[in-house]
Amino acid sequence: MHEMSLAESVRGIVEDAAGAQGAQRVKTVVLEIGELSSVEVEALRFCLDVVLRDSLADGAAIEIEAVPGVGWCLACDRSVPLAQRYDPCPECGGYQLRPTGGTEMRVKEIEVE
Amino acid sequence: MCTVCGCGAGEVSIGGAGWSKAARPKGGATRGWKAAAPAQAHEHSREPAAEAAAGDAHIHSAHHHLHFGTGPAHAHAPGLTQSQMVRIERDILGKNDARADENRCSLAARGIFALNLVSSPGSGKTTLLVRTLTELAGRIPAAVIEGDQQTEFDAERIRATGVPALQINTGKGCHLDADMVARALRQMDLADDSLLLIENVGNLVCPAAFDLGEAHKVAILSVTEGEDKPLKYPDMFAAADLMLLNKVDLLPYLAFDVERAIAYARRVNPAIEVIRTSSTSGEGIAEWLAWLEQGMAKARAARAAAVQSA
Numbered sequence: 001m002h003e004m005s006l007a008e009s010v011r012g013i014v015e016d017a018a019g020a021q022g023a024q025r026v027k028t029v030v031l032e033i034g035e036l037s038s039v040e041v042e043a044l045r046f047c048l049d050v051v052l053r054d055s056l057a058d059g060a061a062i063e064i065e066a067v068p069g070v071g072w073c074l075a076c077d078r079s080v081p082l083a084q085r086y087d088p089c090p091e092c093g094g095y096q097l098r099p100t101g102g103t104e105m106r107v108k109e110i111e112v113e
Numbered sequence: 114m115c116t117v118c119g120c121g122a123g124e125v126s127i128g129g130a131g132w133s134k135a136a137r138p139k140g141g142a143t144r145g146w147k148a149a150a151p152a153q154a155h156e157h158s159r160e161p162a163a164e165a166a167a168g169d170a171h172i173h174s175a176h177h178h179l180h181f182g183t184g185p186a187h188a189h190a191p192g193l194t195q196s197q198m199v200r201i202e203r204d205i206l207g208k209n210d211a212r213a214d215e216n217r218c219s220l221a222a223r224g225i226f227a228l229n230l231v232s233s234p235g236s237g238k239t240t241l242l243v244r245t246l247t248e249l250a251g252r253i254p255a256a257v258i259e260g261d262q263q264t265e266f267d268a269e270r271i272r273a274t275g276v277p278a279l280q281i282n283t284g285k286g287c288h289l290d291a292d293m294v295a296r297a298l299r300q301m302d303l304a305d306d307s308l309l310l311i312e313n314v315g316n317l318v319c320p321a322a323f324d325l326g327e328a329h330k331v332a333i334l335s336v337t338e339g340e341d342k343p344l345k346y347p348d349m350f351a352a353a354d355l356m357l358l359n360k361v362d363l364l365p366y367l368a369f370d371v372e373r374a375i376a377y378a379r380r381v382n383p384a385i386e387v388i389r390t391s392s393t394s395g396e397g398i399a400e401w402l403a404w405l406e407q408g409m410a411k412a413r414a415a416r417a418a419a420v421q422s423a
Contacts, residue, residue, distance in 0.1 A: 002288055002319035009205045017201050027196055031205075038322040038348040074383070085347040085381045095380040099351075105205040105322075113196035 003040060006105065007047035011055055013107045018056045023112030026057035030109045034102035035069040036085055057110070069102030126282045127297050209323055212291035216298065216326025224306040224416030226409040229289075229325050231349055232333035233342075234315030237359045237392060239267045241333065242310060244392040246274045248402055253409065254307040258297050260289040260314045267312065277301070288319035291326055306413045308405065321348040328408060329354040332385075336360050336367055340374035347381040355386045357401065362391040 010029070018026050029048075033039050041064055048062055071082035073089040074096040080089050082102070088095055204210065220227050232238050239259075246255055257278040259267040262285070271278035279297050281289060294311065303309060311327060313320040321330075332353035334342055337360060343350040350356065356378050358371065375387050388404065390397035 002322060005286070005288070005290065005319075005323075006205050009208060012208065013201060013203050013205070017199055017203075021197075021199055023199075028198075038318075085351050086344045086377070088380075096383050098383070107201045107203050107205060109198050109200045109202075111196050111198050 002038075003043040003047045004051070006039065006044060007051040010048060010107055011051050011057070014052075014057050014060075014110055015055060017107075017110055018112050021112050023056065026055075026060045026110050026112050028061045028063060028111035029057055029107065030063045030065065030111075032065050032067055032104055032106045032108045034067040034104045035083060036099045036102040037105045039105055041066075060110075065108065067102045067104055070100050071097035072100045073097050125284050125286060125293060127279065127293065127300065206322065206324075209291045212295055213324035213326040216291055216295055217328075219298070220309065220326060220328075221412070221415060222419065223303065224413045225303055225309050226307075226405070226412040227309040227311065227325075227327045228405075228408075229311045229313055229320070229327035229330045230333060231313045231317070231320045231330055231353065232315060232335075233317040233338060236315070236333045236335040236338065238312050238315070238333050239270055240392045241357065241359060241390065242312060243270055243274055244395075244398060245310075245402065245405070246271065246276045248398060249308070249405075250275060253406075254304040256301055256303055256307065256309055258289075258294065258301075258309070258311045260293075260312060262286070262314065283314055287314060287316050288323050289313050289325055290323050294325045306409070306416065308409055317342065317346040317349050321346075321352045328412065331355045331357060333357045333359050334374065334378075336364055336369040336371070336374075340370050341377060343374065343378040343381055350378050350381045350385065353382065353385060355388065355404065357397075358387060358389045360391060360393075361389045361396055362394040 010031070014026055014029055029052075031044075033041060033044070045062055045064070052058055052060060069082040069084070070079050071089070072078070073080050073092065073094065075094045076089060076091045078091075079100060080091055080097070082097060082099060085099065086095075087097075089097055216227075230238055230242070242257060246257070249255055255276050257268070257271045257276060259265075259271065259278055259280045260283060261267055261280070262283050264282070265280045268278040268280035279301055281293050281297055283289065283293070289311065311325060313325075330349075330353040332349055332355070334356055336358065343356075356375075358374060361371075364371070371389070378385050378387065386404075388397050388400050390401055392398070
């Protein structure tokens with residue numbers, strides 16, 4: 001996928017934030033990746049390993065917090081868990097679902113020293 | 114390099130002009146990176162005394178330096194390290210999305226209706242574009258941005274219709290991004306109230322996540338690809354507002370279930386519109402052109418309203 005571009009964006013965000021803190025080193029990078037986002041987590045880890053080399057976050061631990069997918073079922077008029085975009089509503093079996101959670105791709109926090 | 118599709122920091126060039134070479138140092142990456150550490154951090158590590166005065170513990174001689182007062186509180190508690198968590202809460206695609214919003218605003222201010230055409234390679238995007246532009250010729254001013262990893266073949270096919278086309282070569286990249294389109298727009302002299310068609314890199318995966326500033330993503334699925342594509346690549350069909358089911362003139366020769374393909378697309382995106390098209394037979398082209406003209410009318414009306422209220 002496009003994980004290399006995403007990894008480059010992560011590096012930019014982490015370096016901006018670490019620079020603003022006057023940090024010497026970034027020890028941990030915590031990402032929030034939704035289950036319904038278009039990210040393959042293992043590919044992203046691999047890309048980050050490459051992209052973060054020679055940066056303030058070289059060798060940083062990458063923690064990825066998964067955010068569960070949630071959809072709004074129009075038929076049931078309520079939120080339901082949604083593991084994949086093409087899954088049916090677990091209540092009514094229909095497909096009138098709009099993802100409402102678990103689509104995010106964010107840098108949540110970093111640990112600096 | 115990306116383990117899934119092989120994309121990576123490549124050699125982007127726009128219009129064959131090779132802006133990447135001028136814009137990037139040799140061996141650099143697609144995007145500019147900041148220096149690894151801010152200048153003041155270096156100074157501080159060399160010259161700690163002034164700032165460390167606020168700290169509570171530092172031992173330094175000419176060559177050795179133990180300093181516990183560089184934390185945020187300039188203090189040290191036994192047993193605790195000086196590391197701290199910094200909350201960031203920033204979208205990974207935030208920069209791209211901000212640039213896409215700039216593109217969207219500048220296009221809207223000129224009443225330009227922009228579409229981002231996405232599909233797998235070989236779905237008939239360029240042929241459909243050529244047919245569309247031929248039909249619109251003389252009536253509607255249009256321009257095209259072509260995205261491919263390499264070559265100007267597609268832009269040349271578009272230019273043969275008399276429509277200006279700018280080729281972006283992404284090098285190793287697997288999708289266009291908002292910054293590439295912003296740079297392309299600066300090189301193009303687009304007419305007010307015109308149509309801008311952006312043909313993304315042929316790839317049913319990566320372009321889904323990258324907003325370019327378009328009014329709509331239009332996914333093109335050809336009937337030679339198999340009706341299960343919307344489930345296999347749900348992100349793209351979820352991101353698109355319109356699906357063109359293309360090459361329908363070939364249906365008599367294929368075991369392709371049209372209704373099932375549409376049902377699968379609506380499973381991932383209940384709101385997606387569908388038009389069946391064939392550049393060869395002309396089926397659905399009138400409906401597609403009417404859809405384009407409706408979108409253009411909306412873009413024109415929005416600009417007129419903005420001009421009036423200004």
